[in-house]
Amino acid sequence: MRYSDRLSKMIVSAGAKEGSLISVTVDGKGHRGVLMPNKDSSDPDIIVIRLKNGYYAGFRAGKGTVIKLIEQPSVNAVAGKARKPKKGLPDIVVMGTGGTIASRADTRTGAVSPGLSAERLLDQIPESFDIANIRTRDLFSMFSENISVEQWQHIAEAVGEEMNNGADGIVILHGTDTMGYTAAALSFMLRELSGPVVLVGSQRSPDRPSSDAPGNISASVRFCASSKAAGVYVIMHDTMNDDSYAVHRGTRVRKMHTSRRDAFRSINCVPVAKMDASGSITFSDEVPKASEKTSVSKNMEKKVILLYYYPGMDPALFRDVVMGSKGVVMAGSGLGHVSGEFASLLKDAIDNGSVVVMTSQCINGPTGMNVYDTGRDLQRMGIIPAGDMLPETAYVKLMWALANSESTEEAKKMMKVRISYETNDRRTADVIW
Amino acid sequence: MRYSDRLSKMIVSAGAKEGSLISVTVDGKGHRGVLMPNKDSSDPDIIVIRLKNGYYAGFRAGKGTVIKLIEQPSVNAVAGKARKPKKGLPDIVVMGTGGTIASRADTRTGAVSPGLSAERLLDQIPESFDIANIRTRDLFSMFSENISVEQWQHIAEAVGEEMNNGADGIVILHGTDTMGYTAAALSFMLRELSGPVVLVGSQRSPDRPSSDAPGNISASVRFCASSKAAGVYVIMHDTMNDDSYAVHRGTRVRKMHTSRRDAFRSINCVPVAKMDASGSITFSDEVPKASEKTSVSKNMEKKVILLYYYPGMDPALFRDVVMGSKGVVMAGSGLGHVSGEFASLLKDAIDNGSVVVMTSQCINGPTGMNVYDTGRDLQRMGIIPAGDMLPETAYVKLMWALANSESTEEAKKMMKVRISYETNDRRTADVIW
Numbered sequence: 001m002r003y004s005d006r007l008s009k010m011i012v013s014a015g016a017k018e019g020s021l022i023s024v025t026v027d028g029k030g031h032r033g034v035l036m037p038n039k040d041s042s043d044p045d046i047i048v049i050r051l052k053n054g055y056y057a058g059f060r061a062g063k064g065t066v067i068k069l070i071e072q073p074s075v076n077a078v079a080g081k082a083r084k085p086k087k088g089l090p091d092i093v094v095m096g097t098g099g100t101i102a103s104r105a106d107t108r109t110g111a112v113s114p115g116l117s118a119e120r121l122l123d124q125i126p127e128s129f130d131i132a133n134i135r136t137r138d139l140f141s142m143f144s145e146n147i148s149v150e151q152w153q154h155i156a157e158a159v160g161e162e163m164n165n166g167a168d169g170i171v172i173l174h175g176t177d178t179m180g181y182t183a184a185a186l187s188f189m190l191r192e193l194s195g196p197v198v199l200v201g202s203q204r205s206p207d208r209p210s211s212d213a214p215g216n217i218s219a220s221v222r223f224c225a226s227s228k229a230a231g232v233y234v235i236m237h238d239t240m241n242d243d244s245y246a247v248h249r250g251t252r253v254r255k256m257h258t259s260r261r262d263a264f265r266s267i268n269c270v271p272v273a274k275m276d277a278s279g280s281i282t283f284s285d286e287v288p289k290a291s292e293k294t295s296v297s298k299n300m301e302k303k304v305i306l307l308y309y310y311p312g313m314d315p316a317l318f319r320d321v322v323m324g325s326k327g328v329v330m331a332g333s334g335l336g337h338v339s340g341e342f343a344s345l346l347k348d349a350i351d352n353g354s355v356v357v358m359t360s361q362c363i364n365g366p367t368g369m370n371v372y373d374t375g376r377d378l379q380r381m382g383i384i385p386a387g388d389m390l391p392e393t394a395y396v397k398l399m400w401a402l403a404n405s406e407s408t409e410e411a412k413k414m415m416k417v418r419i420s421y422e423t424n425d426r427r428t429a430d431v432i433w
Numbered sequence: 434m435r436y437s438d439r440l441s442k443m444i445v446s447a448g449a450k451e452g453s454l455i456s457v458t459v460d461g462k463g464h465r466g467v468l469m470p471n472k473d474s475s476d477p478d479i480i481v482i483r484l485k486n487g488y489y490a491g492f493r494a495g496k497g498t499v500i501k502l503i504e505q506p507s508v509n510a511v512a513g514k515a516r517k518p519k520k521g522l523p524d525i526v527v528m529g530t531g532g533t534i535a536s537r538a539d540t541r542t543g544a545v546s547p548g549l550s551a552e553r554l555l556d557q558i559p560e561s562f563d564i565a566n567i568r569t570r571d572l573f574s575m576f577s578e579n580i581s582v583e584q585w586q587h588i589a590e591a592v593g594e595e596m597n598n599g600a601d602g603i604v605i606l607h608g609t610d611t612m613g614y615t616a617a618a619l620s621f622m623l624r625e626l627s628g629p630v631v632l633v634g635s636q637r638s639p640d641r642p643s644s645d646a647p648g649n650i651s652a653s654v655r656f657c658a659s660s661k662a663a664g665v666y667v668i669m670h671d672t673m674n675d676d677s678y679a680v681h682r683g684t685r686v687r688k689m690h691t692s693r694r695d696a697f698r699s700i701n702c703v704p705v706a707k708m709d710a711s712g713s714i715t716f717s718d719e720v721p722k723a724s725e726k727t728s729v730s731k732n733m734e735k736k737v738i739l740l741y742y743y744p745g746m747d748p749a750l751f752r753d754v755v756m757g758s759k760g761v762v763m764a765g766s767g768l769g770h771v772s773g774e775f776a777s778l779l780k781d782a783i784d785n786g787s788v789v790v791m792t793s794q795c796i797n798g799p800t801g802m803n804v805y806d807t808g809r810d811l812q813r814m815g816i817i818p819a820g821d822m823l824p825e826t827a828y829v830k831l832m833w834a835l836a837n838s839e840s841t842e843e844a845k846k847m848m849k850v851r852i853s854y855e856t857n858d859r860r861t862a863d864v865i866w
Contacts, residue, residue, distance in 0.1 A: 100805075143807055145770035148744045177767035178744045258768045258798030305750070308741040308764070310828060311581045311611045317738070317754055324750060331741070333610035335691045337578035363796070365691030372533075374576055395743060 002037060004044035007061050011035065011047075014067040019126060021071040024049060026059045032070065033057065034126070048209060050124065056209035085133040090168035090225045092132040094118045094217075095158060097151070098141040099175025101202040101213050118173055121206060125218045132225040137162070144175025144182070144201075149399070152185040153298040159190060159197055163294035169196045169224025171217070176201035176255055176263065179234060183250030184393040186232045187420040188400040189298045192291040193230040198223055199250070200235050203261050212237055212261040219245040222279045229273075229287040231421070237261040238274060247273035247281070251393045251422035254363065267363060268388040269424060288421075301326055301402035306395040308361050309338045315345040322349050327398040327411075328356045330383075331391040336360055336367035337374050343381065350382040355412055357384045357398055359391040384415050387423045397422060435470060437477035440494050444468065444480075447500040452559060454504040457482060459492045465503065466490065467559065481642060483557060489642035518566040523601035523658045525565040527551045527650075528591060530584070531574035532608025534635040534646050551606055554639060558651045565658040570595070577608025577615070577634075582832070585618040586731040592623060592630055596727035602629045602657025604650070609634035609688055609696065612667060616683030617826040619665045620853040621833040622731045625724040626663040631656055632683070633668050636694050645670055645694040652678040655712045662706075662720040664854070670694040671707060680706035680714070684826045684855035687796065700796060701821040702857060721854075734759055734835035739828040741794050742771045748778040755782050760831040760844075761789045763816075764824040769793050769800035770807050776814065783815045788845055790817045790831055792824040817848050820856045830855060 003011065016022045016035055024031045024047055033049030036056060046058040047067070059065070085091070096102055096118035118136035128134060139158055140151065159170050174182060183199050190197060200220040202213035220235045232250035239262050248266045257263035266272075273283045304327035307318070322328055322345055330346070332338050336358040338346065346356050358378065360367055366388040369375030379385065386394045394415075401414040417427050436444065449455045449468055457464045457480055466482030469489060479491040480500070492498070518524070529535055529551035551569035561567060572591055573584065592603050607615060616632050623630060633653040635646035653668045665683035672695050681699045690696035699705075706716045737760035740751070755761055755778055763779070765771050769791040771779065779789050791811065793800055799821040802808030812818065819827045827848075834847040850860050 143770070143805065145742075145744075145766045145807060146772045148772070175767075177770055181744045255767065255795050256797055258793045258795045259801060260798060263795065263798070302745060302747075304745075306741065306743045306746075308739065309578075310739045310825065311578075311585075311614045312735060312737075312832075313739075314735075317757060321750055321754055333578045334608075334688065337576070337610055339579045339581070360691045362688050362691045362696065364689055365693060365696070368692060372536075372576065374578060392743065399745075 002044055003047070007045055007047060010061060010065070010067050015069045016067065019123070020069055022049065023068045023070055024059050025066040025068075026061075027064070031057060031059065036124070050214060056211065058209050083129060083134070089131065089133045091166060092134050092169050092171060092221060092224050093162045093167045094122060094134055094136045094171045094173065094221070095155070096121070096136065096138040096141065096173050097144075097147070097155065097175070099144050099173065099179075099201050100205050101173045101175070101200065101217070102141060103205040121173065121213070121217065124206060125214050125221070128218060128221040132221055134221065142175070144178040147175065147178055147182060149185075149300050149302055152182055152189065153300070155182065156186055156189040156296050156298045159186070160294050160296040163194050167195070170198070171220045171224055172197065172199045173217070174199045174201050176203060180253050180255055180264070181392055181396055183232055183234050183248075183253060184390075184396040184422070185300070185400070187250035187422070188397055189296055190232060190294060191297065191420060192293065192295040193232070193288070194290050194292065194294045196224050196227055196229050197232045198235050199233070203259055203263060212242075215242055216245070219275050223247060223275065223281060226279070227281055228290055229283075230290040231288045233272070234264055235275070236264040238271070243277040245275040246271035247275065249421050251420050252390065254390055254392065267390055268366070297400075297404050299403035300399040302399065303327065304329070304395060304399045304402065306391060307331065308391070309333055309342065311339070313339070313342055315342050319345060322346070322354075323352060325349070326354055327402050328354055329359060329386075329391060329395045329398055330356065331359050331361040332367075333361060335371055335375060336369050336378070336385055337372070338378070340374075343378055346378075346383060347381045353408060355384070355398060355402065355408060355415065356382070357386050357394050357415055359386040359389060359394045361391070363390070384412060386415070387425050389423045393422050435477055436480070440478055440480060443494060443498070443500050448502045449500060452556065453502055455482065456501045456503055457492050458499040458501075459494075460497070464490060464492065469557070483647060489644065491642050516562065516567070522564065522566045524599060525567050525602050525604060525654060525657050526595045526600045527555060527567055527569045527604045527606065527654070528588070529554070529569065529571040529574065529606050530577075530580070530588065530608070532577050532606065532634050533638050534606045534608070534633065534650070535574060536638040554606065554646070554650065557639060558647050558654070561651060561654040565654055567654065575608070577611040580608065580611055580615060582618075582733050582735055585615055585622065586733070588615065589619055589622040589729050589731045592619070593727050593729035596627050600628070603631070604653045604657055605630065605632045606650070607632045607634050609636060613686050613688055613697070614825055614829055616665055616667050616686060617823075617829040617855070618733070618833070620683035620855070621830055622729055623665060623727060624730065624853060625726065625728040626665070626721070627723050627725065627727045629657050629660055629662050630665045631668050632666070636692060636696060645675075648675055649678070652708050656680060656708065656714060659712070660714055661723055662716075663723040664721045666705070667697055668708070669697040671704070676710040678708040679704035680708065682854050684830075684853050685823065687823055687825065700823055701799070730833075730837050732836035733832040735832065736760065737762070737828060737832045737835065739824060740764065741824070742766055742775065744772070746772070746775055748775050752778060755779070755787075756785060758782070759787055760835050761787055762792060762819075762824060762828045762831055763789065764792050764794040765800075766794060768804055768808060769802050769811070769818055770805070771811070773807075776811055779811075779816060780814045786841060788817070788831060788835065788841060788848065789815070790819050790827050790848055792819040792822060792827050794824070796823070817845060819848070820858050822856045826855050
């Protein structure tokens with residue numbers, strides 16, 4: 001456990017071990033939590049416990065420090081031991097894919113790299129085994145900036161297998177960098193779902209005392225265990241505090257801060273639900289009805305690009321990139337604009353058979369392509385305004401629409417209707433087609 | 434004025450005309466404001482006045498409506514008439530460049546196109562002439578999605594001329610779509626400034642009753658007239674209400690909503706100042722000291738690109754775009770990452786003599802390229818982390834740095850230090866070079 005000899009002796013003589021619920025009294029003040037290994041600290045005299053709210057606390061063990069055993073970990077929570085399924089509890093599969101949530105810091109360089117399996121992570125939240133029968137399945141171990149279409153397909157297939165094999169819900173541990181894109185991709189690939197699928201990550205690695213990993217994972221398991229909400233969600237901290245979690249729809253969520261624990265935000269809508277530390281879930285909008293079976297439509301057209309427009313963006317430079325694509329999602333300026341010069345290139349792409357969709361780099365607010373002459377001209381060319389859909393979601397949706405339609409025309413129609421709650425516009429295929 | 438015959442007669446018999454301060458009593462309630470033409474309404478019986486807060490209000494003139502003249506407009510405020518400069522007032526030049534702020538809606542189609550000159554716009558805020566001697570200068574009339582490097586240079590030159598010709602401040606009316614980019618460009622081009630330069634736009638065209646144009650312009654003129662703050666700023670509504678305006682640094686501001694009047698936000702810092710409806714200005718941070726003279730460094734390297742990374746971004750597809758550029762700004766994922774495959778392409782670009790800068794597509798929060806192995810690898814390749822600089826500002830800064838340095842090495846150094854408040858990192862050239 002990397003504790004000093006002195007501290008190790010104190011722990012052993014209290015009858016405690018890693019995973020035990022203990023109390024630590026320092027300077028007359030008692031603290032209660034689960035004993036954790038001291039992986040991160042340069043000081044082996046600091047005793048680390050995980051508090052009930054999921055956070056870690058470290059206390060320097062000095063004179064007058066008292067360690068008392070409160071409870072030994074249940075058999076289920078002991079690392080590596082087989083866990084017997086309990087009757088009446090929902091079956092949850094926790095899948096590992098890598099990311100910060102499965103990482104630890106190199107104590108020498110301080111840099112973080114992935115390595116923890118889903119199994120090891122769950123050992124840190126033993127209480128999860130009281131509310132669900134949890135199996136783990138490591139799919140791969142990658143930082144999410146390297147995750148792409150193949151991994152989305154791999155995850156979708158694994159989810160389909162487990163759901164149709166009796167799982168009541170799936171928790172996917174994922175790097176935060178591109179978790180929003182993966183969530184959107186799974187939202188389209190898994191339109192028919194028999195239960196909840198939750199993507200969860202952390203902004204600080206789980207071996208750090210301040211990690212948001214245990215809280216986020218615990219909330220995700222609780223959501224899957226207690227809600228029948230079908231659909232694909234992202235669950236992360238809702239605020240900087242540790243007492244509230246937001247449940248975002250997979251198609252509406254964007255990472256909006258590089259490092260804060262509340263970085264994930266629902267855009268152009270409120271989170272579909274919020275959870276507090278007690279585990280209660282408050283929904284603010286409808287969720288899809290669970291299907292009997294889960295079906296997977298994992299085909300994706302890879303010749304799709306996402307471009308954020310900027311002044312000076314040279315159409316000649318981007319001609320080959322645009323003309324070589326079957327689908328182009330622009331994040332235009334303002335209500336959905338590009339320069340006249342760039343518009344000509346997009347027109348050539350449309351004439352060439354590409355589908356061109358317009359979103360806004362403002363991130364917030366819908367496109368509005370009837371307001372200005374420029375926008376009207378773009379629409380006349382055949383550019384499809386994406387409304388309040390995120391640029392990143394429109395990109396993923398267009399890949400999916402092109403691969404799951406009979407014709408370009410059908411793909412265009414799919415872009416104009418709501419398929420997986422990706423827009424507030426409730427028009428569905430029945431209305432438009 | 435496009436009022437009905439009946440309403441026109443009422444206005445004339447009250448002794449009022451366009452620009453008069455009047456009171457309109459409707460249903461026993463009095464409203465006070467400046468009489469405006471009714472351009473937008475399909476109903477010529479609605480009398481339109483501009484309230485003191487800058488907003489327009491329309492009242493249907495029916496039985497019992499009473500119109501009374503309070504005050505005739507001062508000579509200075511009358512359209513087209515020559516205005517005599519008043520002694521002791523600061524000299525402000527208002528430049529027109531087009532955009533919504535200089536637009537009107539086509540009453541037939543509802544679409545908006547530019548057309549109003551700066552002079553016509555100022556007629557709507559006659560009180561501005563009581564606090565400054567205002568001259569207008571129309572530079573061009575373009576929607577800002579078409580504004581690019583040439584226009585930035587044109588504006589910078591015009592500002593230099595006017596400032597060195599005795600102007601105390603400059604207000605630039607600009608489309609909102611790319612106003613942030615222009616503001617950043619001017620911030621680098623006009624590092625030595627003898628007074629304030631304010632860019633201002635509006636989210637709704639000035640002929641609409643709900644336009645934010647009069648309030649924004651009025652606040653901008655007041656800021657230029659009463660503050661000696663050198664530097665380039667953007668002034669727009671701070672909230673959805675009409676009683677507060679935010680003064681953003683030109684290098685820190687991004688349009689964060691497609692349509693709301695409070696769309697412009699300072700990112701990774703608070704606005705440098707706020708203004709209330711009364712005109713008082715509260716600064717929350719330092720501003721650059723005014724120089725004796727204004728100097729213009731308008732050269733820009735156009736072979737610079739800005740790319741937002743996304744999963745599935747094919748390095749082969751983007752090879753020519755990247756390798757053909759002297760500077761590349763990436764908006765990477767999370768703390769500043771791209772896939773390993775894409776990183777190889779960036780390495781080739783660096784080996785080829787390009788400058789590659791990393792920002793984050795999260796928009797909020799600094800890059801952190803020492804946290805993960807991936808980020809460390811990217812830095813080892815020579816990629817420059819941009820810290821808390823906006824992707825759009827980094828793009829403009831790199832164009833400027835490459836064109837205003839002796840060597841690529843010098844340009845790289847310029848990217849690492851603060852030149853025009855573009856980052857919270859206070860390191861300046863003296864410290865690093």
